[in-house]
Amino acid sequence: MTSFNAQKSDIPVIDISIPSSETPHQILHAASTYGFLFIKNDNVIPQQDIDRMFDVSRNFFHSPISEKAPYSIHSETSGGKNRGWVGMQAESLNEHEKQGDPKEAFNMAEPTIEPPQPLPPILDASRDLITSFQTQCHALCNTILTHLAAALDIASSSGGAHWFAERHDQLKGTSGTIFRLLYYPPTKGSDSTSIRAGAHSDYGSLTLLFRKPTTSSQTNLSENGLELLTPSGSWSPVPINPSPSTLSNPPILVNIGDLLSFWTRGLLRSTVHRVVFNENENGRSAERYSMAYFCHPVDDAVLEGIPSTLVQEFEGEDEQRRKLGLGEGEGEVVLTARQHLDRRLRVTYGLKE
Numbered sequence: 001m002t003s004f005n006a007q008k009s010d011i012p013v014i015d016i017s018i019p020s021s022e023t024p025h026q027i028l029h030a031a032s033t034y035g036f037l038f039i040k041n042d043n044v045i046p047q048q049d050i051d052r053m054f055d056v057s058r059n060f061f062h063s064p065i066s067e068k069a070p071y072s073i074h075s076e077t078s079g080g081k082n083r084g085w086v087g088m089q090a091e092s093l094n095e096h097e098k099q100g101d102p103k104e105a106f107n108m109a110e111p112t113i114e115p116p117q118p119l120p121p122i123l124d125a126s127r128d129l130i131t132s133f134q135t136q137c138h139a140l141c142n143t144i145l146t147h148l149a150a151a152l153d154i155a156s157s158s159g160g161a162h163w164f165a166e167r168h169d170q171l172k173g174t175s176g177t178i179f180r181l182l183y184y185p186p187t188k189g190s191d192s193t194s195i196r197a198g199a200h201s202d203y204g205s206l207t208l209l210f211r212k213p214t215t216s217s218q219t220n221l222s223e224n225g226l227e228l229l230t231p232s233g234s235w236s237p238v239p240i241n242p243s244p245s246t247l248s249n250p251p252i253l254v255n256i257g258d259l260l261s262f263w264t265r266g267l268l269r270s271t272v273h274r275v276v277f278n279e280n281e282n283g284r285s286a287e288r289y290s291m292a293y294f295c296h297p298v299d300d301a302v303l304e305g306i307p308s309t310l311v312q313e314f315e316g317e318d319e320q321r322r323k324l325g326l327g328e329g330e331g332e333v334v335l336t337a338r339q340h341l342d343r344r345l346r347v348t349y350g351l352k353e
């Protein structure tokens with residue numbers, strides 16, 4: 001398998017709009033080599049919907065704290081565990097960091113849950129847009145998962161290309177899926193030791209990431225602060241649009257989460273990433289907005305036994321296997337999707353159960 005170097009232009013841009021027998025292999029190659037890929041966005045998710053979501057997000061985060069605080073994460077008002085508002089410095093994505101990240105976030109569960117998640121008035125007023133955005137994100141995740149299952153050559157007698165998508169069917173039960181709005185406030189001058197989101201890999205199966213250029217003068221090519229860790233240990237910036245001359249809209253960034261990496265015994269790579277300050281010449285960083293759709297399988301999906309010889313015969317690298325809890329001595333632990341998520345949330349929020 002090829003390994004990747006630090007060139008940001010390496011992350012491939014894949015066009016899923018034209019049916020091609022190559023697409024599954026392109027997606028599998030990117031997912032197993034970089035853990036990141038771009039999906040060309042020619043109306044896969046309309047740019048207008050992305051822009052409208054960013055407007056809603058801005059209005060919400062700029063509202064008084066009294067509007068947000070009642071919906072604190074894990075609270076009953078916000079609908080329980082991992083739902084609701086995360087205030088400044090309340091979360092450490094990197095367990096080794098004492099101080100939380102200088103950002104705010106709002107987590108929304110899938111729209112199929114009953115009763116629906118209570119939302120603060122500003123978000124509630126845009127519930128239809130949010131629901132439609134979540135639905136479009138989930139459909140894109142299932143398309144990508146279908147390509148991955150096809151490339152892994154899962155036999156049709158076992159579910160074939162629908163193997164993963166069936167296990168992400170939101171009509172079959174609740175899941176850890178979260179649509180997260182993120183806001184990184186502006187800074188007066190950065191503290192060089194501090195970063196905006198600590199180094200981490202995502203928890204779920206796939207993440208879709210949308211980033212807003214931080215200032216009106218910032219070009220789409222701009223790096224915007226997101227960096228991924230290459231196998232050689234260097235940080236490589238991820239541009240919003242890797243090719244503005246050929247792509248009129250920024251492509252949708254997709255990355256593999258720990259759960260899918262664990263499930264595929266490390267064949268698919270969950271790559272560590274972080275967000276750093278991107279100061280202007282005055283040493284200030286503008287405010288920054290992003291939105292992440294963290295896609296998870298249904299809670300009782302069992303994370304074992306993918307009927308694919310590519311997965312079964314994959315040896316993997318020791319370091320990756322240790323990180324995923326597939327290390328020697330432990331045996332191959334069988335977890336459900338919910339158990340896998342709960343294990344990770346305990347680390348991020350210090351939750352007890």
Ligand SMILES: O=C(O)CCC(=O)C(=O)O
Nearest residue numbers: 182197202226275290292
């Ligand atoms: O804000 C970003 O660009 C990335 C955020 C991220 O990686 C996360 O929330 O998992």
Ligand SMILES: [Fe+2]
Nearest residue numbers: 200201202273
């Ligand atoms: Fe992330």
